Amino acid sequence: MQSRLFWVILLFLFSSGCHGPTTVEKNNEAQTVFQVGNRLQGWYHETDQDDHYLDKVQPIFSKRCVTCHGCYEAPCQLNLQSYQGVRRGYDATPIYSMTRFESMPITQMNDVYPLSKWRELAFLPVVANDEEPNRADHAKHWDSSLFKTFIEKGSQYNQPGFPLMGKKLVKLQKDFKDSNNSQCTATSEQFEAHFQAKNPWNVVTAEKYFQETSVNGKPSGAGMPFALPAVTPEEMAILNTWMQNGAQGPSEKAMKHLQTPHNPEVIKKWEQFLNTGSNQGNQGNKGKQAARYIYEHTYTAYLHFDENKGEYFRIVRVTKMADNSEGEIITKFPYQLPEGVTQFSYRLKKVTEAIVQKKMIVWRVNDKRLARLQELFLGQPWPKQVPKPRYDSSNPFAYFAAIPAKIRARFLIENADAIIGAIVQGAVCIGSGATYGIRDHFWVWFLDPDSDIS
Secondary structure (H helix, E strand, O other), rough: OOHHHHHHHHHHHHOOOOOOOOHHHHHHHHOOOOOOOOOOOOOOOOOOOOOHHHHHHHHHHHHHHHOOOOOOOHHHHHOOOOOHHHOEEEEOOOOOOOOOOOOOOOOOOOOOOOOHHHHOOOOOOOOOOOOOOOOOHHHHHHHHHHHHHHHHHHHHHHHHHOOOOOOHHHHHHHHHHHOOOHHHHHHHHHHHHHHHHHHHOOOEEEEEEEHHHEEOOOOOOOOOOOOOOOOOOOHHHHHHHHHHHHOOOOOOOHHHHHHHHOOOHHHHHHHHHHHOOOHHHHHHHHHHHHHHHHHHHHHHOOOEOOOOOOEEEEEEEEEOOOOOOOOOOOOOOOOOOOOOOOOEEEEEOOOOOOHHHHOOOOOEEOHHHHHHHHHHHOOOOOOOOOOOOOOOOOOOOOOOOOOOHHHHHHHHHHHHHHHHHHOOOOOOOOHHOOOHHHHOOOOOOOOOOOOOOO
């Protein structure tokens, strides 16, 4: 027993000592995982069609903006990983607050809300587009839009030579680091004037703000991108033309192509496995429990298939909508279901937004992995009676009790990279607050179920 326990511990010290794959896996990842041609350039060059937003505009956001504007508490909640975030706009309400006692409404980017819903949730536009109520004004007001103001001031004040140690700039950087609340309040005068103006396109010139943050009249680095070199004249021209023409998003045809897997048969096999128990009544409870266990441990992961190079997918839950289409289920925690939802299916949703490294938790899967999961969860008997999944508890040890401990432990062991990745990575902008207790190298201990004296 001691010898077996020693080898179990040694295995995990080897595989979990530091987040990351083995050397061989890293070499394979370099050849496949990071071939993401639709992330920065040429989103839609796989066909002979062009899409101005995907080919010209989004690559600028992906290259210059998403490092800050690609996480939960992005400045002013402005997310620029996709047109959906541009369309949603910004909200000065801080995501994290030490003085707020009630939880704020969920505003995840997966929420496919109509624009009116985002406006009800206090999100305000950064650009004028065809969807806004006063759409006819966008040509008139694009020049004073919040987005253009900050990018333009970046071109003016963030040219080479701006001082990185100017007192005002250092204060802004310190505020940014010390308090999530300051990410929007650094421009409180401008936002206050914007709120009072009643017209969503009229933004009071930020000249005073930028002049105050300059040093002896020299460039301050306080424009956008914040404290970084300005966008190039060519990039500025692309953004100006896009905004002047109504800040249009990608075409429906382009998005449909982007959302379609290159190898749909591979995706179909995995979806069939995850929905094994859907149509089997109580006899399918085993499959339902297995799928739920897999989902709740990998819902943050980006699945990368050997057969679908350069593409990533997330496991999501969907339910039938009134028009018979499928809508993604959005909940605060993965173990919850919205009130009234009793039936749902698992789907693999292709990732189409710009990927940021901080939340790129890659789970490499293939036919061999699928066969192993089928054997592990469904290929052996479970000693306990298997109830249907319950969603009235937040205790996984209770609602996963029917799954034998050996199966649960073996799944965690064999997929430790994706599991531990979800601990040390995530969609937070300032990671030090979330990972202060984790060193660069840390150990994860797994208990052999056969040695569990409890």
